[in-house]
Amino acid sequence: MTKAVLGFQVWRKNMMIKTDIQIHAFRAMASPCELRVECNDPKTVWQLGAIVEAEAKRIEAKYSRYRDDSILSQINAAKGAPVEVDRETAGLLDYAAHCYALSAGQFDITSGILRRVWRFDGSDHVPNERDIERLLPLIGWDKIIWEAPYLTLKKGMEIDFGGLGKEYAVDRALLLVQEATQRPALVNFGGDLRVSGPLRGEKPWQITLQSVDNHNKRDGVLAVTQGALATSGDAQRFLLKDGVRYSHILDPRTGWPVHNPPRSITVSAATCMEAGILSTLAMLQGEGAEEFLSTEKLRAWFIR
Amino acid sequence: MQLDSKKHKGIASALSLITAGLFAATGAQAQINDDPVTTSPQPASSSVQSGTDFNDDTYTDEGLIRVDAAILVYQEDGGRVQAIEPVVGITYNFEDDSSLSLKFTADILTGASPYGATPWQDTQTLFNPPSTGASGSTGAVSTSDVPPDVLPLATGFSDQRYSVDAAYKTPWGESNTLSVSAGISRETDYKSFYGNVGYAHEFNQKNTTLSLSANVEYDISSPRGGHPTPLSISDGTTFNLENDHKTIFGGLIGISQIMNRRWLAQLNYNVSTSSGYQTDPYRIISVVDPVTGGPVRYLNEARPRSRLRQSVYFGNKIALWDTVTDLSARVYRDDWGVNSLTLKLATRVPVTNRFYVKPGVRYYAQSQADFFNYYLLDGQVTPQFASPDARLDKFSAVTGSLMAGYKTSRTGEIYARITRYEPTGKTSTANAPGYLSGRDLFSGTASTSMIVGYTYAFK
Amino acid sequence: MKNETHYPRSTTPVLRAIALVSLVFVISVVLSGCSSIGVQPWERDIMAKRDMQPITHPMIVSVDDHIYFSKEASTGGKSASGGGCGCN
Numbered sequence: 001m002t003k004a005v006l007g008f009q010v011w012r013k014n015m016m017i018k019t020d021i022q023i024h025a026f027r028a029m030a031s032p033c034e035l036r037v038e039c040n041d042p043k044t045v046w047q048l049g050a051i052v053e054a055e056a057k058r059i060e061a062k063y064s065r066y067r068d069d070s071i072l073s074q075i076n077a078a079k080g081a082p083v084e085v086d087r088e089t090a091g092l093l094d095y096a097a098h099c100y101a102l103s104a105g106q107f108d109i110t111s112g113i114l115r116r117v118w119r120f121d122g123s124d125h126v127p128n129e130r131d132i133e134r135l136l137p138l139i140g141w142d143k144i145i146w147e148a149p150y151l152t153l154k155k156g157m158e159i160d161f162g163g164l165g166k167e168y169a170v171d172r173a174l175l176l177v178q179e180a181t182q183r184p185a186l187v188n189f190g191g192d193l194r195v196s197g198p199l200r201g202e203k204p205w206q207i208t209l210q211s212v213d214n215h216n217k218r219d220g221v222l223a224v225t226q227g228a229l230a231t232s233g234d235a236q237r238f239l240l241k242d243g244v245r246y247s248h249i250l251d252p253r254t255g256w257p258v259h260n261p262p263r264s265i266t267v268s269a270a271t272c273m274e275a276g277i278l279s280t281l282a283m284l285q286g287e288g289a290e291e292f293l294s295t296e297k298l299r300a301w302f303i304r
Numbered sequence: 305m306q307l308d309s310k311k312h313k314g315i316a317s318a319l320s321l322i323t324a325g326l327f328a329a330t331g332a333q334a335q336i337n338d339d340p341v342t343t344s345p346q347p348a349s350s351s352v353q354s355g356t357d358f359n360d361d362t363y364t365d366e367g368l369i370r371v372d373a374a375i376l377v378y379q380e381d382g383g384r385v386q387a388i389e390p391v392v393g394i395t396y397n398f399e400d401d402s403s404l405s406l407k408f409t410a411d412i413l414t415g416a417s418p419y420g421a422t423p424w425q426d427t428q429t430l431f432n433p434p435s436t437g438a439s440g441s442t443g444a445v446s447t448s449d450v451p452p453d454v455l456p457l458a459t460g461f462s463d464q465r466y467s468v469d470a471a472y473k474t475p476w477g478e479s480n481t482l483s484v485s486a487g488i489s490r491e492t493d494y495k496s497f498y499g500n501v502g503y504a505h506e507f508n509q510k511n512t513t514l515s516l517s518a519n520v521e522y523d524i525s526s527p528r529g530g531h532p533t534p535l536s537i538s539d540g541t542t543f544n545l546e547n548d549h550k551t552i553f554g555g556l557i558g559i560s561q562i563m564n565r566r567w568l569a570q571l572n573y574n575v576s577t578s579s580g581y582q583t584d585p586y587r588i589i590s591v592v593d594p595v596t597g598g599p600v601r602y603l604n605e606a607r608p609r610s611r612l613r614q615s616v617y618f619g620n621k622i623a624l625w626d627t628v629t630d631l632s633a634r635v636y637r638d639d640w641g642v643n644s645l646t647l648k649l650a651t652r653v654p655v656t657n658r659f660y661v662k663p664g665v666r667y668y669a670q671s672q673a674d675f676f677n678y679y680l681l682d683g684q685v686t687p688q689f690a691s692p693d694a695r696l697d698k699f700s701a702v703t704g705s706l707m708a709g710y711k712t713s714r715t716g717e718i719y720a721r722i723t724r725y726e727p728t729g730k731t732s733t734a735n736a737p738g739y740l741s742g743r744d745l746f747s748g749t750a751s752t753s754m755i756v757g758y759t760y761a762f763k
Numbered sequence: 764m765k766n767e768t769h770y771p772r773s774t775t776p777v778l779r780a781i782a783l784v785s786l787v788f789v790i791s792v793v794l795s796g797c798s799s800i801g802v803q804p805w806e807r808d809i810m811a812k813r814d815m816q817p818i819t820h821p822m823i824v825s826v827d828d829h830i831y832f833s834k835e836a837s838t839g840g841k842s843a844s845g846g847g848c849g850c851n
Contacts, residue, residue, distance in 0.1 A: 091326050098322045101714075102315050129509060130478070137399070142714075143367065171327065254811060273326070274319050281315065296316040374822035378830065389829070391822055407825070411848070465848055487847060494849030511801025517842075525849065556842070559789070560817070562801050565809055570817060571785060574839035615839035618785055621815050628814045633781050636837040644837045645781075652814055670836055695836050695851060707823075721823060725834070753830065757822050 021199075024049025028056040029064070029166055031190025035177065038184045038199050048180060052173040052187060059169040062089075063161045065112070072161060080155040082145075090148045092164060099277055100141040106284045107277065110153075111139050111252035112160030120248040132255035139252050167230055167276035170194050174272075194228035194272045222301075224268070230275035232283040233264030233303075249283045258286035265289060268299040365397040365761055368715065374757030381750045384457070385415040402474035411465035411491070416457040418747040420587040420605060420692040422679045424598055425452050425739055431540040431602075432458060433527065433586040445540035455747055458586070465491035479506040483517075493585075496523045513560040515572075521552040527585040534606030535686055538588045550580025550609075558617075566623040574615045583607045589692045591680045597738030600682045605691040607675070613638040628652045630664075641674035642696065650705070662707040662721075669700035672731060678745040681737070694729075694748035701727035701748075715761035726750045817841065 022045040025034040035052040037045050063072045075083050085093065099107040113135055117127035138156045145152040153159065161168070166189050174187045174194045185196045186205055195205050204223035222229075232249065246257045261283045269275035278298060285292040293300045371394050378387040389412070395405035419430050432446045450456040467489035476482050483502040489495070502517035525531070530545035532538070554576030563569050588602040619632035634646040650664030673696035675689035707721035729746020736743065802810070809815060818824055824841070832838060833850035 095322060095326050099319070102318055137366070171323075175327065251808065254808060256807075259808060269316070270320060271323050271327075274316070274323050277319060278316060296314075298316060372822050374826065376826045376830075389826065391825060393822065409825075411829075467847060489847040491849060496847045496849075498847055508801055509803070521847070523849070554839075556839075562807075562810060564800075565802050565807075568810060568815060568817070569788070570841075571788060572839075572841065576839070613838060615837065616781075616785055617840040618781065618788070619817070619841060621817065623809045623812070623815060628812075632840075634837070634840045635781055636839060638836070640836075642836040644835070646837065646840070668831075668835060668837075673836070695834065701835070719820065719823075725830075727834075748834065751830075751834075755823060755826055757820070759820075759822075 024052065026053045026056070028053065029060050029169065029189060031166070033189045034187075035173070036186040036188070037177075037181070039181075044181070044183075048177055048185070051176050051180060055173045055176055056169050056189060059165065059172065063092075063165050065160055065162070072159070075151060075153065076158040078153060080153065082150040082152040084149050085151055086149075092161065092168065093146055093151060094148070095273075096159075096161075096164065097141060097146060103281055103284070105141070105253050106251060107163065107281060108139065108141050108252035109159045109161060109163065110141055110144065110157055111250060112162060113138055113156075113158050114250050114252070114255055118248070118250060120246075126246060136255055139255070163276070163280055164273065166190060166192050167228075167272040170228065170272040192228070192230045192272050192276060195224055195226060198225035227268055227270050228272035228275045229266055229268050230272055230279050231264060231266040232276075232279040233262075249280070251284060258284050260287045261285075262289050262302040262304050265293070265300060265302040267293075365395070365403075365715075366401055367399050368397050368761040368763060370395045370397065370715075370759065370761040372757065372759045374755055376753060376755045378751060378753040380415065381752075383416055383459075384749050384751075385413060385417055385461075387414075388412045400475070403472070405469075405471045407469040407471075409465075409467045409469075409489075411463075411467075413464070414462045416459040417461060418587075418692075418694070419450070419456045419458050420584075420747075421450075421456045421590045421599065421602055422592060422597075422692075422740055422745060423453055423455055423743070426598075427452055428456060428599060430456060430458075430588070431538050433529065447540070455745075463491055463493075465489060465494075467496075479510070480504065481506075493527045494523065494525055496521060498522070511562040515556065515558040515560065517556045519552075519554045519556075519576075521554075521578075522549065523552075523580075524549045525581050525585065531581070531583075531585050532604035534583060535603050535690065538602040538604050548581035550578050550582055552576055552578040568621040570617070570619045572615075572617040572619075574613075574617065576613050577610070578613075579610045582609065582611060584691070584693060587691065587693055589677065589680060589690050591682050592737060592740065594681045594683060594737050597679075597736060597740035603680070603686070603690070605693070606689050607691055608640065608689055611638055611640055626654050636670075640696070641672065641676075642670055644668065644670035650707075658711040660709050662709070664703075664705040664707070666703040666705075667700070668703070669730075670698065672696065672698040678731070678733070678736070679740065692747070694727075694746060697746060697748065698730045699727050699746060699748055700730060701725060713760070716759065718756075718758045720754065720756045722752070722754045724750070724752050 021036045021038050022042065023034050023036050024045055025032065026049070027033060033053070033056055035049050037048055039045050061067060062070055064070045065072060067073060071085070071089060075085070096109045114132070117131045117135065119125060138154065143154050143157065170187050170189050170192050171194060173189075174185065174196060177185045177187065178196050184199045187194055193207075198204055202225070204225045207222045207224055207229070249258050249261050250256065251258050265279045265282045267275045267279040267282065269278055278296065279300070282289045282292050282298075282300065289302065293302070371392070373392045374390070376387070376389040376391075378385070378389070380386070389409065391407065391409045393405060393407035395403055397403045421428065421430060428450050429447050430450060432448055448458065467487060469485065469487035471483065471485035473481060473483040481504040484500070486499040488497055498519065498521040500517060500519040502515065504513055504515045506513045524547050526547040530543065531548050533543045536543070554574065556572055556574045558570060558572035560568065560570040583606055585604075587605045589605050590599045591601050591603060592598060593600055613636070615634055615636040617632065617634040620630070622629045622631065629651040630648065632648045635644070636646070637643040645668070647667045648664065649666075650662055652660055652662040654660045673691065675687060675691060676693075676696040677690050678692050680686065680690060703723060703725045705721055705723040707719060709717050709719035711717050727746070727748040727750065729744060729748065731746065733740060733743055733745055735741070736745070813819065818841070829848065833848070
């Protein structure tokens with residue numbers, strides 16, 4: 001059983017699992033998605049795969065920012081009027097509210113509008129301060145009125161489940177798979193993954209992570225028997241200006257990237273949502289990421 | 305932002321609880337349909353709040369209404385002045401970053417304060433100022449016998465003061481702020497009207513702020529029984545029943561500069577001129593025999609009718625580890641001959657997520673006013689101005705304070721601070737005549753005070 | 764009144780040192796055009812903390828100003844104007 005070891009060099013995820021396992025792959029949420037099941041029967045795999053794919057697409061249809069007909073887009077188009085939300089959305093909003101409180105405002109689902117000025121395309125287009133100052137009054141979960149089932153956003157504010165959506169989908173998909181079968185299964189949406197348990201014979205899933213840079217070819221293998229992994233990192237999304245690399249981890253309180261975060265943090269936790277939030281929170285500590293991971297006694301791996 | 309490593313935050317454990325709650329509510333068994341919900345299950349809020357760390361809060365009051373209430377209890381040693389001062393304030397912060405605030409202050413004072421006369425080995429009979437005491441009929445003159453060998457104190461004094469202040473601040477353009485404020489203060493024998501306008505300009509990527517402000521004050525002094533003629537003999541008769549007044553004009557220019565990520569510095573220059581009645585109508589000065597030091601007669605004190613004050617203030621806020629330190633120095637001088645130095649140091653130390661302590665120390669030293677004297681010598685020419693008021697004496701004072709605060713909620717805090725002020729007179733009385741030689745004639749006194757307050761903001 | 768200035772003896776060198784530090788501070792701020800001192804906007808995380816604002820407890824400042832005004836001759840400092848009461 002791997003213990004929590006900080007400073008253990010990490011490698012970004014790319015799945016390469018060595019045992020004989022069947023895969024159902026598809027594309028959703030702008031990522032390569034898959035279900036891996038230790039199973040001999042292709043029909044069962046196809047059925048389970050269909051469940052996972054349907055759940056991924058259902059959540060995407062409901063919460064995608066890119067779809068005008070999603071519940072999320074309807075909420076964001078309300079122009080200050082209260083919106084009545086369903087139970088699932090209410091649960092996610094409560095969750096986001098708790099995360100906001102726990103993180104003293106660093107985890108904030110209203111901060112998505114910063115993407116209007118921050119485009120992490122590898123260029124040097126760092127926004128100027130005034131652009132950010134104009135957005136700050138429209139950011140802040142404390143400015144929202146959330147009294148279940150009614151959500152009221154101030155005009156101009158938006159919410160965005162980007163920090164929660166994929167991880168929630170992984171957890172939900174895996175729960176549905178567990179309902180349908182006892183076989184060992186792994187759900188992986190774009191690198192955020194969760195396993196239902198060890199492979200047959202108590203063998204762990206072998207998960208190989210790849211380096212963030214192209215230069216570093218070392219691979220690392222994690223042996224996972226339970227729980228989830230999620231990664232925060234800047235591999236593809238960053239800005240580079242005057243030799244300073246601006247990570248895409250923005251602090252919603254200031255509108256600017258956090259100070260000196262690690263390049264990548266992978267956290268292991270019981271559920272994918274926890275792993276995702278904890279890795280995001282760790283990144284938001286910037287310089288203090290290692291300390292945060294240590295204080296919280298997390299199993300995590302990072303690259304500086 | 306650094307989370308504090310000394311304390312196990314419990315964010316991960318709180319998170320696992322709320323995640324369990326989320327999936328219990330929307331568990332795989334539950335039908336996911338888009339029915340509206342009437343209630344949503346939540347974990348016990350106490351376990352979630354334990355992870356919250358208020359020490360790194362950066363929220364602003366924009367859009368919030370903030371109420372402040374505090375009460376000061378102040379007690380000087382030796383049965384001298386005691387004051388109870390409640391203050392309440394409310395500030396409306398509007399969405400455009402402007403704000404309007406109102407403040408109400410009451411001051412209830414009782415106790416004893418020095419006449420200004422020097423002590424003597426026999427009982428002295430002194431005339432009371434006509435307005436001492438709760439009610440006095442005009443024209444009635446009373447005397448008090450003060451015991452020997454102690455500083456003569458006028459006892460039984462009681463007064464109330466009430467004041468109202470209003471202030472409005474608004475941004476103007478991208479980097480400017482305008483502010484205006486006004487207030488009225490009244491007590492039975494004194495009224496004050498004051499106003500202030502200010503302008504601040506931020507530049508250099510908001511690292512530097514230039515501030516300018518001007519203030520005006522008009523005070524009316526109306527002791528019951530009228531104003532004694534300066535340096536007239538204190539015999540219970542007073543002249544000049546009309547009120548007297550003074551007018552003050554002041555200005556401030558300041559620069560505030562972010563020096564580095566952890567250090568904010570501020571430099572202010574302050575000048576003010578006051579003209580009009582600035583004498584204490586109740587204070588007398590003893591004229592003593594040059595051999596025995598015994599009182600021959602008492603004169604009403606007199607101070608100049610104009611005063612020019614200047615000060616330079618250098619203040620700093622320094623963040624080190626998870627503490628925040630205030631460090632400041634102020635140098636002051638005026639044309640009455642008073643020069644002073646003030647040094648302050650206080651550090652806020654977080655103890656838990658919500659609780660902090662802030663110990664502080666202050667050192668103060670001032671020189672004498674030119675016309676300050678503990679006594680005058682009989683036979684010598686009476687000077688144009690003379691005052692034995694301890695506030696114009698040469699002394700130094702050390703203040704120790706300890707403050708503690710507890711964040712009751714994100715926007716609320718209850719706090720208390722206890723302070724001890726200890727002055728030490730520095731004027732030598734080695735050459736004082738007779739009885740007074742070598743005696744400590746400094747009439748200032750140590751005091752203890754405690755302030756307890758609560759602040760809370762809401763939408 | 765123009766008599767010799769009565770500095771508390773021990774503070775004269777301290778006063779001079781403070782005047783010198785203030786002068787250096789002002790000159791360096793002005794000469795550098797202010798642009799070399801300071802932080803980039805994304806380094807303002809600590810400055811944004813509520814506890815780093817110059818006045819964190821206005822009630823305490825208000826009460827302190829009043830107490831010191833009634834016991835000492837000096838005024839001024841962080842903000843202009845004190846007074847309002849007849850206690851000096």
